[in-house]
Amino acid sequence: MNPQYKTLKFILPLSLIVVVIFFSSFIFIVQQYEVALKLRLGEIISDRYEPGIHFRVPILHQIKKFDRRIQTLDSQPERFLTVEKKDVIVDSYAKWRIVRSAQFLRSTGGNSARTGRLLSERINTSLRNEFGKRTIQEVVSDDRLALMETLTKEIDTNARDLGIEVIDVRVKKIDLPPEVSESVYQRMRAERERVARDLRAKGAEAAERLRADADRQRTVIVAEAYKEAEETRGEGDAAATEIYANAFNADPSFYAFYRSLSAYRTSLGDGNNIMVLEPDSDFFRYFREAAGQP
Numbered sequence: 347m348n349p350q351y352k353t354l355k356f357i358l359p360l361s362l363i364v365v366v367i368f369f370s371s372f373i374f375i376v377q378q379y380e381v382a383l384k385l386r387l388g389e390i391i392s393d394r395y396e397p398g399i400h401f402r403v404p405i406l407h408q409i410k411k412f413d414r415r416i417q418t419l420d421s422q423p424e425r426f427l428t429v430e431k432k433d434v435i436v437d438s439y440a441k442w443r444i445v446r447s448a449q450f451l452r453s454t455g456g457n458s459a460r461t462g463r464l465l466s467e468r469i470n471t472s473l474r475n476e477f478g479k480r481t482i483q484e485v486v487s488d489d490r491l492a493l494m495e496t497l498t499k500e501i502d503t504n505a506r507d508l509g510i511e512v513i514d515v516r517v518k519k520i521d522l523p524p525e526v527s528e529s530v531y532q533r534m535r536a537e538r539e540r541v542a543r544d545l546r547a548k549g550a551e552a553a554e555r556l557r558a559d560a561d562r563q564r565t566v567i568v569a570e571a572y573k574e575a576e577e578t579r580g581e582g583d584a585a586a587t588e589i590y591a592n593a594f595n596a597d598p599s600f601y602a603f604y605r606s607l608s609a610y611r612t613s614l615g616d617g618n619n620i621m622v623l624e625p626d627s628d629f630f631r632y633f634r635e636a637a638g639q640p
Contacts, residue, residue, distance in 0.1 A: 381447040383410040426477040449509030
């Protein structure tokens with residue numbers, strides 16, 4: 347094989363690679379999730395690059411790229427004072443993203459560790475200010491949502507000089523130091539016991555009112571029933587008297603005989619009764635008539 351052909355076969359691919367590397371040094375690619383800056387001798391000359399391929403001059407221009415997606419800063423738990431001068435240990439995190447890449451580079455140098463440190467300082471300052479205005483009960487109750495909204499707005503305003511936007515700040519956990527926990531729990535227990543006593547007292551009062559009302563209604567019902575019974579009994583006695591009177595008027599002799607039989611049955615029915623009467627007493631009238639005596 348011709349030596350010149352062998353040399354050409356070796357040099358041609360190598361030259362092609364060199365040409366590709368040379369021309370690739372004149373371009374840079376911006377991904378969809380990135381922001382890019384072009385610097386000339388350390389000075390920012392452009393920060394408006396859409397995703398795609400862009401050109402530069404090697405050595406003269408430097409390209410800085412940053413991730414513009416939402417990032418999370420998980421802070422270390424910090425101790426803060428409430429308005430009651432009680433210590434609380436707060437564990438929080440923040441969601442942020444780069445919105446002004448040029449300002450971000452000037453403020454942080456594009457260093458993620460420095461960015462996290464600067465943002466943590468602002469978050470801790472805002473947390474210290476807001477917790478210092480509230481009690482422990484307020485920061486763990488429904489006011490916590492309002493607190494998060496206030497913190498997000500305040501920290502976002504304070505972090506604008508970093509070229510970033512703070513999207514959300516959340517408190518993951520609020521703990522009490524061991525020396526504070528017991529006193530807080532004792533106070534909470536005493537408060538719950540006081541509320542329980544109030545509820546029991548109100549329940550006893552309501553029960554007494556119900557019992558008194560039930561007794562009053564019972565007395566009224568019994569009185570009305572007794573009244574109605576007496577009226578009914580009186581009406582019955584009147585009706586019975588009227589019937590007896592009508593019967594007596596219809597046949598006085600038979601009625602007298604019937605009443606005497608009833609008296610005999612009542613007086614002599616037991617067999618052990620002793621009666622002291624005169625023999626000619628009117629009580630034995632029908633016995634004498636039965637014997638034919640006047």
